[in-house]
Amino acid sequence: MCQAVLLDLVHGCCPRCAGLSLRGGSASDRRVFLLRAKTDPSGACASPYRGAHALDGDSTAERLYRMKRTLDDLDLSSVRVVTSARGREALLWYQRLLFTAVYRFEYRVTSTPGCPSCCGSAHTGPTPETIQEEVSAFVQRLPALMGDVKIRKSTMIPDVFGHGFSSRAGGVSYIPTLSSLNLFCSQTRRDPPAVVTENRRRLALHAGFPPQSLHLVKVAHASDIWVMGTEEPRSYDAVLTNQRGVVLAAPGADCMPILFADPVSEVIGAAHAGWKGTLKGVAMATVDAMVREFGCHVRDIMVAVGPSVGSCCFTLEQEHALDFSRIHPDCVPDPESPRPHVNIRLANRLLLQRGGVNPEHIHDDANPERPLVTPCTSCHPDHYFSHVRDGPNFGTQVGFVWIREGRDGTHWGTGEDVSH
Incomplete structure (x- = not known):
């Protein structure tokens, strides 16, 4: 089964922690998505993963929605998520709102001692209430398709x-x-x-x-x-x-x-x-x-x-x-x-x-x-x-x-x- 990988690590993405074996420094064949924090330098995450999808957007909801669209374009439904314990807790709430059971998520919580990638996720401190508000605000900004409601x-x-x-x-x-x-x-x-x-x-x-x-x-x-x-x-x-x-x-x-x-x-x-x-x-x-x-x-x-x-x-x-x-x-x-x-x-x-x-x-x-x-x-x-x-x-x-x-x-x- 072809599986996508979502890296939700705030200090850069370590292949060893993520459990990836990259040949030639490219992750394009593994469908890797990078969920970067706004504070992360633009090259810090991307350098080991040439060809990966760097998820951009003003909010985590927007970035994950962009990932979903790519998954649908590629006809993929299985995602391995590499994140921290706190990151998993937040991402599960986003998953409930932005995905259905068609998409299968497998979470890997990183805990390698001394590795900065394992210290946090690209989103810190959200609560279920703030996640709901963020997702609602995002979808309300989406453009209407096929004209007006009839x-x-x-x-x-x-x-x-x-x-x-x-x-x-x-x-x-x-x-x-x-x-x-x-x-x-x-x-x-x-x-x-x-x-x-x-x-x-x-x-x-x-x-x-x-x-x-x-x-x-x-x-x-x-x-x-x-x-x-x-x-x-x-x-x-x-x-x-x-x-x-x-x-x-x-x-x-x-x-x-x-x-x-x-x-x-x-x-x-x-x-x-x-x-x-x-x-x-x-x-x-x-x-x-x-x-x-x-x-x-x-x-x-x-x-x-x-x-x-x-x-x-x-x-x-x-x-x-x-x-x-x-x-x-x-x-x-x-x-x-x-x-x-x-x-x-x-x-x-x-x-x-x-x-x-x-x-x-x-x-x-x-x-x-x-x-x-x-x-x-x-x-x-x-x-x-x-x-x-x-x-x-x-x-x-x-x-x-x-x-x-x-x-x-x-x-x-x-x-x-x-x-x-």
Whole structure:
């Protein structure tokens, strides 16, 4: 396995302490990164390591972020870190914020007697709080990619609710399949918590709600519903509330983010519906919970289905496609195909209608009288993330909704309605 090396030693980098065997005085074949202190003379660290990456920047966060970009360019994920005991303690905090479990760090704490390289690290005295502040300040300075944040809205949701569906523009994620407004952090992907948090902050500021109020469902690909105010389960695919001051959100990258709003009872919900959740009835389970927990009437509930994969691009094995044919034959336009196409949007619409939801209160691609709110994510790479199209290191957009008037009488902004 090809491994990078990060040298975090303040008084120069001793090959013997670092455990490196350099031939011809070059470290370029070992992918060595030099994390130098500002007080270190520019040549002190670099002289034994011609060809190494000297990490420059105004902060440790910036230097480590530069290293991460190089690792991604080289498709590397394993890093051996040579540092002091204090340096390791600080670097572990940076690691939690700027990397995910995709990157494997092995720490070597130097302790060679009499060696000045073992006396400290390139960053001294940071606390978890100051590291968090430093990282946050750094990512907030990163330039937005792919233009400004764009939000698609449903014309069905009344103005008493704020809501929207995000696209991929306006964030700071740089990896192509995650660029740029990826809103979900996974330990199996390369977008770190600090970057995703910054993307969520930019979405919130654009949409007009406080970033800390955003609450994302914890996806399980099932039909479990959490009513906010009760004990939160470890996983669920929909959340409901009548509380003000909170923004409910559901992720989607081919799977459907579905928003629910009852303007009479002032109750909102957000659900994640992939093909498994669709078959398990998560959309109608959300409606039933609104009726059961808040006394809503089905006739009052509005449903908006966000960007998701269309039947043009989504296929399943025949055994699973057959389950959708049982909902309605039109859900599987080519049932004889070895891998049939499946219309999960139509399946959700039909299940909602059978549960009593007014067909005219469902905003999706089958509602021709309203502007399109449900484009195919796979067909629009410039606007949306897609697992089907991009593979396992994919980005995520969200649908979000809140009750607009706060308890203190303040009025959150309306955001910007942008159609592609």
